[in-house]
Amino acid sequence: MxxxxxxxxxxxxxxxxxxxxxxxxxxxxxxxxxxxxxxxxxxxxxxxxxxxxxxxxxxxxxxxxxxxxxxxxxxxxxxxxxxxxxxxxxxxxxxxxxxxxxxxxxxxxxxxxxxxxxxxxxxxxxxxxxxxxxxxxxxxxxxxxxxxxxxxxRLPGDVSKAIDRIVGLLSYTGFSLERDQxxxxxxxxxxxxxxxxxxxxxxxxxxxxxxxxxxxxxAAGPYHVKNRVERLVLTKIMDMGVIQLAQRSLAILPFGKELKSSELKFGYVEPDILPENRLCTYGTTNCGG
Known part of the structure; x- marks a missing residue:
């Protein structure tokens, strides 16, 4: 031991x-x-x-x-x-x-x-x-x-490919989105x-x-929004000179005042939906400045 x-x-x-x-x-x-x-x-x-x-x-x-x-x-x-x-x-x-x-x-x-x-x-x-x-x-x-x-x-996967085809079909209307995101x-x-x-x-x-x-x-501003969205409005194809001439002609009639081109606007898109007094330029007084 x-x-x-x-x-x-x-x-x-x-x-x-x-x-x-x-x-x-x-x-x-x-x-x-x-x-x-x-x-x-x-x-x-x-x-x-x-x-x-x-x-x-x-x-x-x-x-x-x-x-x-x-x-x-x-x-x-x-x-x-x-x-x-x-x-x-x-x-x-x-x-x-x-x-x-x-x-x-x-x-x-x-x-x-x-x-x-x-x-x-x-x-x-x-x-x-x-x-x-x-x-x-x-x-x-x-x-x-x-x-x-x-x-x-482009996003990989079957679901993304299906979405890509849908967006591709919309391109025939003139509407397009960036798909390389x-x-x-x-x-x-x-x-x-x-x-x-x-x-x-x-x-x-x-x-x-x-x-x-x-x-x-x-969206790079209101004009860009308007330029894109109006291609999804089907009535935009009726916004042409011939139809506007017809509207002005019908507006002469007593019951046709609301048909004039300044009142009935085909394919009309207005991106600024806020009242004018609520719009402001960012960076100014009372608007992020």
Whole structure:
């Protein structure tokens, strides 16, 4: 009994040393690095969500049946303009105000959040973890360290195909809707070969993906609403010169006053259904200003 006890003496200490050396200490070293990776992944996911949502409100091109006249209100933003907003909104350090126009220039070296920096070499300074697209980093270019893609496509599935056929039939009347409103977005960040002993050449990349279904109805003002809806009104085909001439002729008769073209309007659509005193220009006094 005594000999067995003496042989086992110090076993718990040796197990603790081995556990600390090969398990606990490496985990403690990896925790800050893993936290930074999780931060980059979170930002990539947020960026993909932001890109998908922005595309639903900022159009890349004019919607169908958009008339060429005043009174058209359409928010448009190119793919590059949309992507350049990602670093400002999601990768910037704390304290930078969000705005549509920035007076200062973006700088990946100074504008990025401190948690997105890490050592590239042993005993080196903290530098940006995100890898540049070129051999020489273009720190003034917001798109230098991220890749963003955004494409609209038709909704997959049997139900969507049936709806697509119905909308296609309505197109014979001149009515049309955008059917590429299922947006798939992706934001990708490649990481530098970071110093993480004993590991080397960690070719890591982080990607965020999102999909968002938006409405194909994009009304860009009252004239756009009128131009679209009136194609669903069947009596619109009677709104022609010959019938209007007949209406004016019948209006001469005592019982035909209500038949004149200014009173009986075929295919008439009026988008402004509110009383005039309830209409206002957004941004003015008493109207969102």
């Amino acid at each position: 005594c000999n067995n006890y003496q042989n086992q003496k110090g076993q718990a200490l040796i197990e603790s040393v081995i556990g600390l050396t090969y398990v606990i200490v490496p985990l403690l070293i990896l925790l800050p690095f893993m936290a930074k990776l999780a931060g980059i992944q979170h930002r990539a996911e947020q960026a993909s969500h932001y890109t998908a949502w922005e595309r639903t409100v900022w159009k890349a091109s004019d919607p169908s049946r958009l008339p060429s006249r005043t009174g058209i209100y359409l928010a448009k933003k190119t793919e590059i303009e949309l992507a350049k907003q990602i670093p400002w909104r999601l990768y910037q350090q704390t304290g930078i105000r969000l705005t549509s126009t920035h007076k200062q220039k973006w700088d990946w070296a100074t504008s990025i959040h401190p948690t997105l920096k890490h050592q590239l070499i042993h005993d080196g300074n903290q530098t940006v973890m995100l890898k540049s697209h070129g051999a020489s980093p273009a720190n003034q270019n917001e798109l230098d360290r991220l890749t963003q893609s955004n494409k609209g496509e 299922f947006y798939r977005t992706s934001v990708n960040n490649e990481l530098e070969n970071l110093y993480l002993a004993p590991f080397s050449n960690l070719n890591l990349s982080v990607q965020g993906n999102n999909a968002l279904l938006a409405s194909g109805w994009n």
